[in-house]
Amino acid sequence: MADKNYIISREDWSLHRKGELDQQRHREKVREAIKKNLADIITEESIIMSDGKKVTRVPIRSLEEYRFRHNYRNQKHVGSGKGGSKVGDVIGSAPSAGGPGKGRGAGNEPGVDYYEAEVSMEELSEMVFENLKLPDLKDRQSKKMASETIEFRDIRKKSLQGNIDRKRTLLEVLKRNARDGNPGVHGIKPEDIRYKTWDTTYKYESAAVVIAMLDTSGSMGPFEKYIARSFFFWMVQFLRSKYQQVDMVFLAHHTEAKEVSEEEFFTKGESGGTRCSSVYELALKLIEKRYNPSDYNIYAFHFTDGDNLSSDNERCVRLVKKLLSYCNLVGYGEIEGPYYYASTLKNAYKIIDDPKFTVVSIRDKNGVYPALKAFFSDKREDGTVG
Amino acid sequence: MNSELKQLEKSIEKIVDIARGFGLDFYPMRFEICPAEIIYTFGAYGMPARFTHWSFGKAYHKLKMQYDFNLSRIYEMVINSNPCYAFLLEGNSLVQNKLVIAHVIAHCDFFKNNAWFRNTNRNMLESMSIAAQRFRSYELRYGREKVEHFLDAALALMQHINPHYTVKGSGPQVKNCCHKPETPYDDLWEMDKKKGCSCGIGCHSKINRFPGKPERDLMLFLMQHARELEEWQRDIISVLRDEMLYFWPQMQTKIMNEGWASYWHVRIMRELDLDESETVEFAKMHGGVIQPSSKSINPYYLGLKIFEDIEKRWDKPTREEKEKYDRRGGEGREKIFEVRSNDNDVSFIRNYLTKELAEKLDLYLFRKVGNDYKITDTDYIKVKEGLIKNLTNCGVPYIVVEDGDYKKRGELYLKHRYEGLELDVVHLEKTLPHVYLIWGRPVHLETKMDEKPVLFSYDGESILKKFL
Known part of the structure; x- marks a missing residue:
């Protein structure tokens, strides 16, 4: 064709990680902000009343992107109904949790008051407990033996495929090749393969x-x-x-x-x-x-x-x-x-x-x-x- | 090239031909298929290759999560550039891609021909990526924290520009005295002259005001007159301002642009030979895109309906329209092309949202009463006024620099041009410190609360609120 003025292509984007990197920075900032305000955050009702839920939302006021903006609460917004809407009709109520759905940008969405970050209880506990220690007291408890548990602590030549010990296997390859006078990692043979195997122990x-x-x-x-x-x-x-x-x-x-x-x-x-x-x-x-x-x-x-x-x-x-x-x-x-x-x-x-x-x-x-x-x-x- | 891509290329060829046949006029197109992470990255940053900042990471996380939970889907992303780059989501079906391509071509036609886009930088991709590299070098030289901190402040004020400065000869008055600069280098020669009237020629009229007229372009004013800034900081403000000037026309024509693209993707798809299942898939997707919302304006829907209404009214004018406006009929297509060239959202709504259409679309105003959203007005004039009010200045509060030497102490006095919408006080009190960081001296903002003028001041330590 004479003037083909379009191109379609598909590239390898696997190294493009910009979004992830900045997301990571954002997470860092969330952590910093939480740490700074731990005293305030740990008494948040959403956490205390959460019954130890996995993920919890905590308000982080410092990570809101503040700018001069109109007061969305008092502002009148425009919507469209299915016909026959009258003054006084209730078209919905404010969501108790979570921000507005889609559509960023100026003036369309009734705004949220502050930014809430999601943190897992685990992460939050980790930060809270970072400075806590069990007082170093005399251990006078005789330990109770309880459940059976398994521990991987043996290496064998035969076992389940899923338990291949890659590091040890490669070491065997290295050793064998060195013995044969041709050092390096190449040609893995069945006899090189090592497996991790478990023992039953008791947990206290x-x-x-x-x-x-x-x-x-x-x-x-x-x-x-x-x-x-x-x-x-x-x-x-x-x-x-x-x-x-x-x-x-x-x-x-x-x-x-x-x-x-x-x-x-x-x-x-x-x-x-x-x-x-x-x-x-x-x-x-x-x-x-x-x-x-x-x-x-x-x-x-x-x-x-x-x-x-x-x-x-x-x-x-x-x-x-x-x-x-x-x-x-x-x-x-x-x-x-x-x-x-x-x-x-x-x-x-x-x-x-x-x-x-x-x-x-x-x-x-x-x-x-x-x-x-x-x-x-x-x-x-x-x-x-x- | 695999068969899927080949098939897509064939469709593009067909769509491009049809679009040309309809009279759409667009830049050369560069389509690129991207995985979701990439499209959502571009969505969060507004552009590929923009500088890094945690707030983009936050936006990315939010968008990506909505995608992962299947709550929303960005099918495409198109860049106002020449050639025009369009990114298609990997995993779109062929029909979805056809619709998206038709849609994107119409966007490109809009970018190329709408008057408000005339002065946008069509090489913005390159400009942004070069700026991003510079910002990176600042991080290395001055420390990430410091650059980030400054970006926090500059980003907070980014929307306060004067978009009309892209029009030649409409820049701000730099000098406020009788002496007009004769060459662009005048300021250089006068650098070591005594301060006072900065022209140094001995003016008869004394400067009473600085700036001479209230200045709407806060970013430009800060860039030129904030005394404590280092070069790299001025550069950051300048880059952000350029970016805003680039984005502004898009913010200003959201309803028109999406309406225009939706109008054309329907017409183009109708020309393609779709089989039954493809037709159903297309109808479903189109239905999803233009679904009206009870709590906001869907720009795709409103824009499409207005364009179709214009076409109808110019094709088959009523007798009244014929007599009063001398409309001959049959000029619908021509008219909508004219509208797409000349209008922006505000004028589009003002000129073409008729009473009949507003009632047909069941438009209303609502506000939060207690915990409920309640309809407050359905009257056509009020709804139209409300809509225009929200669209004015792209929804950004109109703030001007009133005095750059307040109290003769170099303090900055800003004034909010109150037009019935109050400012958010929490945000206001948190944003003033950002202005202070850039200006380096106490800053003030005058606005109205409960119809009374009030002044907020920040002196580097605390916020003071005072009724005037």
């Missing part, structure tokens, strides 16, 4: 139990409970990364203590005064009955606003000391709510001098992360976090 399981104790007296409001909930959520996540099995028991108390379900624990409010010793007594009873310290690593944490009957304080100190003899860690967290006043219980605990005992006070949501760090660190400082 360790178990932990978290004894979560919460003051549910009148002075503990939804804010205080949310703080406690956030704390326990991450504590369990963390312990799960260290132990195969983590149990949790929930003990609620006001002047009396009882074991409750998780849901009750975080939602039910009671009224009345506070007697903290009741819950310690119950915890000790449980340890005796169900969680033998020789089988379990025991972590006991108590959250309260510190408003305890002063006559009870002395008894509390005695019981906490007893708890300490059974537990890996005993924590006491005081949440400084709006009605907070210089507590007497925290003062009373000042006389306990044991590296396994930690006292923290939490003032707001951002205090949860420092509290976690105070509990789970090697250094046993005085532990007060503000």
